[in-house]
Every structure is written in structure tokens, then in C-alpha cells.
Amino acid sequence: MSKVLLIGAGGVGTRLAAEVAALAGVSELVLAGRSEARLATAQRSCQAQVPGARVRGLPLDVGVVERTAEVLAAESPDVVVMCASLRSAWDLLGRSDEQATAITRAGLAVRLPYMVTLPLALMRAVKESGITAPVANLCFPDVTGPVLATQGLAPTVGLGNVGMLLLRAAEAAGLDPRRDLIRVVGHHAQMFTAAQGIRPPAGEDTPRTYLGDPPRRADDLPYRPAARQPGSDFDALTVAASTPVIEALLPDAAPLRWSVPAPEGLPGGYPVRLQGSTVTMDLPDDITVEEAVALNSTWARGDGIQEILPDGTVHMTERAREAVAEVDRGLGEPLRIEDLPERVALLDHYLHPESNDSDAPHSSIEG
Template sequence: MAKVVIFGGAGRVGQQLAAELTRAGLDIAIVDLIDGKQLGQIAARILNDSCLAVPDCRARLSHHGGVNVLDIDRVSAVLAQEQPELVINYAIPITWDATKRLPNYARLSAAGLGAFTPIQVAAPLVIARAMATRCPQAKLMVGNLPDITIPVINGCAQSEALVRPACGAGNVGLMAAAVHRLAARELMAAPAQLNVKLVAHHVHWVAPREPGYANDAPFLLRVSHEGEDVTSQFGDSRALLNRAINDCYEPGAAFSSTTGILAARNALALLDPSPTVHKLHVPAPLGLPGGYPVRARQGALELDLPPDWKRGDAVEKMALATSRDGVDQVLEDGSVLFADYAQAILKEELGFDLPTLMRAWEIEEVAAAQIACIRAKF
């Protein structure tokens, strides 16, 4: 029975993910900052639900409450005790939901979520460090803005001992599922007859849903019906992508359940020792920016692009999309060059001085300052 540790297990995505993996019969440990009693109740309810849904369920679900994911000693202790094969992070010091409660959210949104990369990358970076000494053979999946944070972590791994993330979940997966569903409906075809290939970034997911984002970042999309490319039947591809996102997901964070299911699919594919090939859409496979279609086999991922799509072109498009999400560039060493507009908005709206260049070794310092700045607004 494979062992999986989920940091941020009490959150919306974390709970859905734990539910999916327990129903698949895995040994799960959920970790969160909330106290052990409350987390234990959540764990008991999830396991009860799983046993009702799957009467012969043999999964195990343990919990670790009161764990600050930025405390590497506490994180290391959990990993040393659990010895997981896979670690998944959805913990974050300040959720984006909290930022949405600020009166100037619309302006902050225009900075791009990438402007908050220090906060987004802080927890998975600690976990990647702890894994390097406590469970170096385990795989890591990152849920915090993976299109940007995974390239940052991969860059940092050039100069320190870190477990490099295998991939993220959500974002491109959410969009691919929506396009698939909408295309099947409009073509009046069975979903199994369709194949969707999408190279897209977090910014494409939020641009039609959140205020202030430029909706002009490049992407690649193909819809095939029984092997025939029918993408042109839908007209403008960007309009199709935007329509699919808005038709298939209501406003707010209800999409978290879908993200949890996608994360579980990715997890099961990464843990599958058989030669079965799993076709997925995942953020940041191989440490790349943005999201891509992939084939997963025996825990390894490879890009699954149509023959006429060039890898270099796809990666270049995703690097450009990153610049529409508050980050001009993630450098090879994990340093982050922030966009001018993101710096200006954070200075104006939060009084926070986002550096032009955040060196890899400065991430913790900048993250601590950004966390303190936002918390002071509540």
C-alpha cells in the first residue's frame, strides 16, 4: 500500500485529494496547521465517506495537526516518521482567498499571482529541502502556482540539496477537461471520441475569471474527433478556451474539487509501477514553465505533444505566458525577475517593495516580508 503525505490536508483541495486517494486504497497522512483534534475529525469523516463509497476500502488515513509548513524541523519529523513514496503540497502561509477579502483586490489581481511567488514557493521549497534528507527517493507534487514555482524550485536545486518536483496539478488540467466537455457537447459526440491537447499556463485559467489580467498570452490547443483535427470548427481558439472555462466552472473556488481529483489522478499515475501509460495534462512537468499534455509511465513523465508541435516553441510560449502573470522570467538558478507592472501595483496597493530581481537565496527573506505585509492588512 503506497504511502502519501499531503501538506495542507485540511484545505478544500487537500480534503478532496485525500478522499480520492483513500477511495483508491492508499495509506494517507494529512498534515495541517490546525490543531490535531479538529484535523482528526476531518480525517475520520473523510475515511468514513470513503468506506461508504467503497465498502471494501482498506485505506488508512492518519493526521498530524499543528504543523507549520515553514518549520523545516517539524516538516522533517513528519517525513521521517511517515517515509512516504509521494509528498503533495497544498499548504500556503496565506491563501489567495484571504487576499480576495481586501477592498483593493481588483488592483492586486492585476499584478498577477506571480507577483506573490515568494509566498507561493515558500512552503514547497521547505518541503523539498526536508525531503532531500528524510525521504530523497520520494516524489514531490506541488499545488502552489506550479507553473512558476516548480521552475523556481528546480533552479534552486542546482545549488542546494532539494527533491525536484515531478509536476503540479490543476490549471492546464482544469482547462483541458473543460474544453473536452464543451467540445463533446457542441459536436454532439461521445467524450471518448474526442482528444484534446492543450499547452497553457495558469494565466489562461485566471484571465477570463479574475479582474485585471491580460488575456493575450500565447497557448496551443487542438481538438480531434476520431483522429481528425476539428479545432477550426470552433472558430477562435482563445474564445473557445475562455468559453469552456466560464461554462464549466462557476465563480469562486468550487473548482477546488476538480483540482483535487486531477491531483489524485496525477498521484496514482506517478505511483503506478505497471507499464500502463497514463495520459494527463499537468503543470510544470520536467520543471518546465506552464502546463502540457504528458504520458506517465512507471513514475516517469514525458511530453505528449502532437508531432507538428515543437517542444521549443511550446516552452517559449509558456515562458511568455509567465510574463503575463507578474513574473518576467525565472532564471536558471531559481532567481525571479518580476514584471515592472507587478512591482508598481504591489507598491501602490500594499506598500510592499517587490524587488526587481529576487535571488534564489533571498526567497525566504522576501517571502517573510510579503507575508507580514499582507497579514498587517487584516
């Protein structure tokens, strides 16, 4: 029986916590986050949905590396699940003001500082603590994973995204994704439209979807089920795609063939074999790892990512830079690891002026 530490008790974190607490291999779920009120709500929700589950709240600002390292060493979890970001991915949903519209149009890359700051702090704490537990990251993993990999701090796997494409393909084909072999190579940028049933324009590449072995291409499948709506409807699919991965990371878990974002820090998503902390690539014979990485690096442009340099600097696409130019050209400039606090403050200046104070980079942590 295993202990899981889940960081981030926001909307998707709370949903995921209940599913993790219900897993047969989990003896204790520790919920960590800055807001004690949210922790208490998430804990009550878990215990109401899973009577008898052992769920404990732990106040923690994961952005404080030294304290987080102490907690990791003391708790010694078997799996760490990262669901906390400085701002939710749905933070701008429904906003129509000029700044929010421009930044949304640029793609999620411009808001990368919100998504990567806390996973970076967590992975620094993991290294400092010396724990060897696998880390599953839900925060924009297709991009944060490869950025962290340049620092030698890649989480074990990401969650959601390409796994969501896998579930939609299974639904369209009437297959059981745990029993029937479905393998998907795809990126978050494609998931966002595919989950809404929006097919790309003619000539644009779709995720590579493979059924069975020998594999049969069926790239249209993720677009065929009923459209999901951004927000809580997406979150439900995210949780469904993430729970089997977390279960497979537990010690002595049964092996799982699934598709996950950023295995060992690769950009985008890939089919893998999971068992405990072991993750191995599971690509069909017609595509190499190098080809799959090249595809995902190209698809990342749909999120506004032109290139991630070996030192972790992220270059935005021309489209992303043009989208934010009328707000502030600085938002589209190359993003260096050391510039994260400054860029978070700049984003908050335009998107959340009410939080522009001395601790603006930590003004709101979402799960």
C-alpha cells in the same frame, strides 16, 4: 497497495484527500499539517465520504526541513502531494482595501513568496531524506516548479491549471479525457480567465488545445463551458484535474495521457505520459519542447512574471511593479531565494498586519 502523504489540510487539500482516499490503489492516506484541528476535520471528512478508508493525521510543520526529512524517511510514502502554502491563493478574494486591490492587480507573482516557501522546504527535505517517491505540487506550480528547478529541487509534476483547461475542453467537446486524447499547452495565467469563460482580447494568444491523433487544433474549447467562480468552484475543478495525475503516479498504475503543470520544473503546462514516477513529454508534432517552453514563458507575464533567472531570482513585469508601487516598491523588486522570509514579512505587513510578530512567515498555512 500504496501510501500517499498529502501535506496541507485546507479547503482544496481536504477535498483532494477524500478523492485520493477513494482510489483503488491507495491503502493508506497520511494527512500532514500544522493545525491538529484541521487535520482532525479533514480526517473525519475523508472517512465519512469513503467508509473504511485508512486515513491518519500527522502534525507537521513542513517549513522545518530537518523534521520533515525525518517524517519522510520514516513514512516512506509512495507519492507525496503538496497542498500547503503560507497563504491561500484565495486569501484576498472579496477584499477591497487599497493594499489588497493593488497586490491582486499585480498578478500572483507578487504573492509568490507565500506560494514557494513551503514547497522549497519540502523539496529540501525530500533531498535530505533520500526518498525517491514522486512529488506532485499544487502550489502555483507553473511558477514555483521552475523556480525550484533552478535549485535542483523540482517536484515531479504540478497539479491543476493546464489540467483544468483539459477538463473544460473535454466538457465542451463532449469527450472523456481518460479515453479520448486531448492535449493542452497552457499556463496558469490563462486558466484563471478561461475557467471563468473570459476570452482574451483579439490578438492575444490562447492555450494550444489539440484533439485526437493526428491532432486537430481547437483552441476555443476551454472557454466554452459555463463559467466557474474563483474560490470553492475553482477548487472542485482543481481536484477533478489533479486526482487522475496522483493515481497515475502510484506504483504499478495504468499509464495516463494528461496535461500537467511544470513537469520536471518546466514553466507552465504541457501534455505528458504518466506512469508511476515516469513522466515523458507528449507534445503534438507541430510544436517542439523549446517552442512550448517559450510560449509558456511569455504567457507567465499574465501572472506578473517577466523572467526567472538561472539562480532562481524572479523578475516582475513592469505592469506588476507599477501596480504595487503606491503600496511599496519593495514588493515588485526582483525576488531572490534568500529573500523569501523578508518578502513574506513585507507582504504580511500590508496584507495581514495582525500577524506581524516574530513568526509572521509561518502565521497561516493554507491548503
